[in-house]
Amino acid sequence: MSDITATGRRLPDRLDNPVKSAVMSWESLLVLVALAIFLANSFASPYFLNAWSLSDLTFNFTEKGLIALAMALVIITGEIDLSVASIIALASTLMGLALQYGADTPTLVAVGVGVGVLCGAFNGFLVTGLKLPSIVVTIGTMSLFRGIAYIILGDQSFKGYPPSFSWFGQGYVWWVISFELVLFLVAAVVFYVLLHHTNFGRRVFAIGNNATAAQFSGVRVDRIKFVLFCLTGLMSGIAAVLLTARLGSTRPSIAEGFELDVVTMVVLGGVSILGGAGSIIGVVIAAFIIGLVTFGLGLLNVPGIVMTIFTGSLLIVVIALPILWKMWKERRA
Amino acid sequence: MNRLLKSRELWLAMAILAVLVLVTLRFPRFATPGNLLTIFNDTSILMMLALGQMAVILTRSIDLSVASNLALTGMLVALTNAAFPMIPVPLLIAGCVLVGATLGAFNGILVWKLNIPPIVVTLGTLTIFRGLAFVASGGTWVNAAQMSPDFIQLQRGVFLGLPVLSWFAIVVAVLVYILMTRTPWGRAFYAIGVNPTAAVYTGINVGRTKFLAFVLSGALAGLAGYLYVSKYVIASTESAGGYELTVIAACVIGGVSIAGGIGTVGGALLGALFLGLVNNALPVIGVSPFWQMAISGVAILLAVVLNATSERSKGRIILKKAEVAA
Numbered sequence: 001m002s003d004i005t006a007t008g009r010r011l012p013d014r015l016d017n018p019v020k021s022a023v024m025s026w027e028s029l030l031v032l033v034a035l036a037i038f039l040a041n042s043f044a045s046p047y048f049l050n051a052w053s054l055s056d057l058t059f060n061f062t063e064k065g066l067i068a069l070a071m072a073l074v075i076i077t078g079e080i081d082l083s084v085a086s087i088i089a090l091a092s093t094l095m096g097l098a099l100q101y102g103a104d105t106p107t108l109v110a111v112g113v114g115v116g117v118l119c120g121a122f123n124g125f126l127v128t129g130l131k132l133p134s135i136v137v138t139i140g141t142m143s144l145f146r147g148i149a150y151i152i153l154g155d156q157s158f159k160g161y162p163p164s165f166s167w168f169g170q171g172y173v174w175w176v177i178s179f180e181l182v183l184f185l186v187a188a189v190v191f192y193v194l195l196h197h198t199n200f201g202r203r204v205f206a207i208g209n210n211a212t213a214a215q216f217s218g219v220r221v222d223r224i225k226f227v228l229f230c231l232t233g234l235m236s237g238i239a240a241v242l243l244t245a246r247l248g249s250t251r252p253s254i255a256e257g258f259e260l261d262v263v264t265m266v267v268l269g270g271v272s273i274l275g276g277a278g279s280i281i282g283v284v285i286a287a288f289i290i291g292l293v294t295f296g297l298g299l300l301n302v303p304g305i306v307m308t309i310f311t312g313s314l315l316i317v318v319i320a321l322p323i324l325w326k327m328w329k330e331r332r333a
Numbered sequence: 334m335n336r337l338l339k340s341r342e343l344w345l346a347m348a349i350l351a352v353l354v355l356v357t358l359r360f361p362r363f364a365t366p367g368n369l370l371t372i373f374n375d376t377s378i379l380m381m382l383a384l385g386q387m388a389v390i391l392t393r394s395i396d397l398s399v400a401s402n403l404a405l406t407g408m409l410v411a412l413t414n415a416a417f418p419m420i421p422v423p424l425l426i427a428g429c430v431l432v433g434a435t436l437g438a439f440n441g442i443l444v445w446k447l448n449i450p451p452i453v454v455t456l457g458t459l460t461i462f463r464g465l466a467f468v469a470s471g472g473t474w475v476n477a478a479q480m481s482p483d484f485i486q487l488q489r490g491v492f493l494g495l496p497v498l499s500w501f502a503i504v505v506a507v508l509v510y511i512l513m514t515r516t517p518w519g520r521a522f523y524a525i526g527v528n529p530t531a532a533v534y535t536g537i538n539v540g541r542t543k544f545l546a547f548v549l550s551g552a553l554a555g556l557a558g559y560l561y562v563s564k565y566v567i568a569s570t571e572s573a574g575g576y577e578l579t580v581i582a583a584c585v586i587g588g589v590s591i592a593g594g595i596g597t598v599g600g601a602l603l604g605a606l607f608l609g610l611v612n613n614a615l616p617v618i619g620v621s622p623f624w625q626m627a628i629s630g631v632a633i634l635l636a637v638v639l640n641a642t643s644e645r646s647k648g649r650i651i652l653k654k655a656e657v658a659a
Contacts, residue, residue, distance in 0.1 A: 132637050136591045139578055140633035147627025154623045273450045309464030316457040323447045
């Protein structure tokens with residue numbers, strides 16, 4: 001199967017790693033990386049090993065992780081959605097606007113989630129209906145969605161969300177287990193089943209490996225891609241609800257740069273950026289790794305921008321290492 | 334095909350003219366030669382970056398790290414100037430090009446030798462380069478008082494009626510035009526974009542060609558680093574934050590196909606000028622600058638729809654029979 005995928009690609013520079021065994025070892029590699037960072041954190045800071053610290057840690061990645069789950073599916077089909085952070089901005093802004101008109105908590109959530117789905121559907125329509133490349137479409141809608149947020153808000157902000165709404169971002173289900181974490185884990189299970197144990201998931205992989213062959217074997221390629229863009233919009237809408245509730249205010253610059261973190265999570269999780277390979281477990285572990293790194297460095301008073309050096313290097317090193325190792329093995333053989 | 338591309342640029346030029354005419358109808362002073370030259374000068378940095386990005390996109394790659402490269406080289410040159418004001422500015426500029434090219438070469442090596450997809454590599458270096466700019470400066474700014482007068486004034490000097498900054502853009506545009514249309518390298522950029530497999534059979538080293546495109550993009554980003562810092566007379570970690578998307582937008586509006594192999598120097602320049610013109614016109618006609626982002630979003634979407642329709646009409650004729658047969 002890997003032979004077919006290797007020659008059927010449009011791009012010749014694909015990674016040759018999505019062999020099944022490599023995927024298996026990829027996840028174990030990620031677990032090792034996560035454990036190493038966890039141990040390093042425990043030694044580096046006396047404040048790390050504490051139930052509440054670890055609980056705070058999860059807030060670092062749950063919102064991005066929720067989007068990464070859906071983004072993984074989009075990337076497996078060979079597309080990409082760079083507009084997710086701007087969807088958050090627009091959904092959050094419209095929730096704030098609804099609040100000004102006296103919306104109650106259920107309405108606010110409905111607005112946030114609904115706007116997310118609509119934005120995703122718009123992306124999906126442009127990509128599948130008009131047959132445009134998703135990377136350019138979503139760079140365009142990235143400007144458009146956040147641009148609308150700027151038009152509505154300018155340099156103002158919306159505040160005053162009700163406590164029942166704030167619970168979504170700040171509430172705890174039990175002891176130190178936050179609502180955000182529970183939602184992320186539940187979503188992870190749902191996406192795991194969807195991708196690895198349903199016909200739908202199998203079709204997603206089929207599209208990523210060879211969209212033409214999938215089309216000829218009866219897979220409705222465009223419809224599935226459209227659904228996936230809507231799904232990414234939905235998850236971005238949910239993330240908008242959580243993030244707005246956690247921050248308690250909306251500015252047009254909310255969630256700026258999230259899209260790159262989300263893509264980093266997905267790629268770090270072993271999803272091939274060229275499509276056709278990946279697993280939800282890998283993405284979930286990658287989300288934890290990003291959370292561990294940023295939180296651990298935060299405890300050590302490392303500024304946020306320096307942390308990005310670590311996440312950026314992590315992305316390149318974790319992808320480059322297996323390739324270098326393979327090259328080294330081939331040279332010896 | 335050539336005629337098709339030319340008509341595309343004509344369309345874009347007409348769109349630019351239309352914006353100009355519309356604004357000028359209400360504000361006659363907008364279209365004075367002085368103001369138009371100002372717009373050109375303000376867009377110079379974007380034009381140079383768009384030309385580098387075009388070379389990369391032609392080879393079916395993408396360089397998301399240009400703005401971070403700009404911020405890092407800009408910060409390094411400003412720090413050097415603040416610490417050693419006696420170093421002549423032309424030497425500093427050469428250093429910028431060298432540093433930028435080295436950063437681009439780092440991207441290129443990872444794409445060439447390790448076969449990592451360009452979007453992953455440059456997503457990583459996007460954060461790394463900007464982070465390094467913070468580390469180099471310790472989070473502080475380099476401001477006008479710390480820069481030498483030569484450093485600030487060089488690009489503001491006027492030569493034959495144009496600021497030196499504009500001349501930088503013109504010279505770069507001419508050089509890239511010659512590279513693209515009159516050299517084997519330029520042809521190789523197009524060849525591997527149109528059909529990488531065929532390019533290999535004609536003896537083109539695909540990996541090395543991509544590497545060269547990244548070096549070119551990096552070198553221009555490095556040059557832009559000095560120009561940006563001395564134009565705005567401040568070097569900070571946030572210089573040109575998010576600018577990589579504006580650069581890509583300029584390319585897309587200019588008709589450069591994200592699928593590779595299609596794009597011209599004139600198109601990329603016009604795409605950049607269009608964005609520069611819109612940004613300059615908005616405050617004049619009294620539209621809040623907060624509209625800018627949404628408008629460029631709509632412009633990108635319209636451009637990509639236009640690109641797709643013109644690209645599609647090329648292949649259709651051959652495929653029609655097959656489609657009927659299927």
